Amino acid sequence: MGRLLDNLAVMLGRAPRKPAFLTPAAQREFARQNSKEGKADRKRRIAEEREENYRSHFWRNWRWISIVVINLLFVLSYRADIQLVEGALTASRFVGFHMADVNSALQVMLAYKHVVINLVIGTSTVVFIWWLVGGRSFCAWACPYHLLGEWAEMLHLWLARRGLAKDHQFHRGLRTALYVVFAALAVVTGYTVFEVISPVGILSRAFTYGASLALIWVGVLLLIEVFYSRRFWCRYICPIGMTYGFVGATAPVTVTYDLANCLHEGKCRDVCMVPHVLEMTKIGYADDVRINIGADCTRCGMCVEVCPSKALTFDIKGLNKLL
Structure with a gap:
C-alpha cells in the first residue's frame, strides 16, 4: 500500500525521493555492485553493450499498429456504414454496446x-480493459495524439x-x-x-x-512540442492520462525493474515519456531488487527496448517474465 x-x-x-530504507536484498545487491569486482563487471558489460549498440523497436512497432488499427476501426465503420464501432474515442x-472514455464520462x-x-455501463467496460493492461496504457496504445506527439518528439x-x-x-503538478x-x-x-x-x-x-x-x-500544440517543450501536452496538461493512471495503478500487467541486471546508464530515462517513473534506475534509488514501475507509466515499452541488460521487462503479476 505504501508503494502504491x-x-x-x-x-x-511530487518529485521522486531517494528511499530512506532499503530491503536487505537491495543492500546486498548495492554492496555487490559497489565492490571492486562489481564495478569491474559493470564496466565490462557496458563496454560490450556499446559495441553491440543494442536497440529494438519491437514494442514501438506494435504500439503504432495498435493506434492505427483502433482509430481506423471508427473510420472504416462509419465510411462503410457497417455500424461495428460508432462514434469516437x-x-x-x-x-x-455503449463504451465511454473514463475522463470524458x-x-x-x-x-x-x-x-x-x-455512461456508467459503458465506462465500466473501458475501466476493466485498461485496468487489465495497466498504467496509462491508453495513451501509448490507443491515443492518436500520442502517435503524433511521438513523431513530434523525434x-x-x-x-x-x-x-x-x-x-x-514545467512543474508536473501543473497537470494535477x-x-x-x-x-x-x-x-x-x-x-x-x-x-x-x-x-x-478532435x-x-x-x-x-x-x-x-x-x-x-x-x-499549435505540435509546434510547441517540436520547438519549445518536449511532450508538452501529455506531460503537463492532459487529464486523460492521469485518469487512466488511477485506473491502472493496481493492474496485473506491469513493467518490472530488476536491480541485479541494471547497468545504471540512464538510457531508459532518456527515451521515457515520463522519466520520473524510472527514478529507481539511478544508483541508490531502488529500495528493493525487483520493483513494479508506477501508475504514471504508459506501458509504451521504450525503456524495455533500449535496456541492453533486460533490467526492465514486461511482467504479469504472479507469472514469469514475458521477455
Missing part, C-alpha cells in the same frame, strides 16, 4: 450533475541536437492543478470545456467525420 500511495503521489506531481458504441457527469446510467530531439530547439520543462480546473469548469458551466480543447477527441472526430478548424489547435 507513493506512486500516485509522484503521478500527481471519447464515446462510442461497439456492436451496439467524468466530465459529462460533473457537467450534468448527476450519474448517467449509460523531430524535437533531432532539432535539439543541432541547437535549433530546447526543452523547457488543471485536472481540478477542468472538473470545476464542468460543474460551474454545465459544459465539458476540456473536450473542446482535447486533441484526442483528432478522433476529424478522422471519422472530416476535418474542422479545431485541427489548428492540434497543430
Whole structure:
C-alpha cells in the first residue's frame, strides 16, 4: 500500500525521493555492485553493450499498429456504414454496446450533475480493459495524439541536437492543478470545456467525420512540442492520462525493474515519456531488487527496448517474465 500511495503521489506531481530504507536484498545487491569486482563487471558489460549498440523497436512497432488499427476501426465503420464501432474515442458504441472514455464520462457527469446510467455501463467496460493492461496504457496504445506527439518528439530531439530547439520543462503538478480546473469548469458551466480543447477527441472526430478548424489547435500544440517543450501536452496538461493512471495503478500487467541486471546508464530515462517513473534506475534509488514501475507509466515499452541488460521487462503479476 505504501508503494502504491507513493506512486500516485509522484503521478500527481511530487518529485521522486531517494528511499530512506532499503530491503536487505537491495543492500546486498548495492554492496555487490559497489565492490571492486562489481564495478569491474559493470564496466565490462557496458563496454560490450556499446559495441553491440543494442536497440529494438519491437514494442514501438506494435504500439503504432495498435493506434492505427483502433482509430481506423471508427473510420472504416462509419465510411462503410457497417455500424461495428460508432462514434469516437471519447464515446462510442461497439456492436451496439455503449463504451465511454473514463475522463470524458467524468466530465459529462460533473457537467450534468448527476450519474448517467449509460455512461456508467459503458465506462465500466473501458475501466476493466485498461485496468487489465495497466498504467496509462491508453495513451501509448490507443491515443492518436500520442502517435503524433511521438513523431513530434523525434523531430524535437533531432532539432535539439543541432541547437535549433530546447526543452523547457514545467512543474508536473501543473497537470494535477488543471485536472481540478477542468472538473470545476464542468460543474460551474454545465459544459465539458476540456473536450473542446482535447486533441484526442478532435483528432478522433476529424478522422471519422472530416476535418474542422479545431485541427489548428492540434497543430499549435505540435509546434510547441517540436520547438519549445518536449511532450508538452501529455506531460503537463492532459487529464486523460492521469485518469487512466488511477485506473491502472493496481493492474496485473506491469513493467518490472530488476536491480541485479541494471547497468545504471540512464538510457531508459532518456527515451521515457515520463522519466520520473524510472527514478529507481539511478544508483541508490531502488529500495528493493525487483520493483513494479508506477501508475504514471504508459506501458509504451521504450525503456524495455533500449535496456541492453533486460533490467526492465514486461511482467504479469504472479507469472514469469514475458521477455
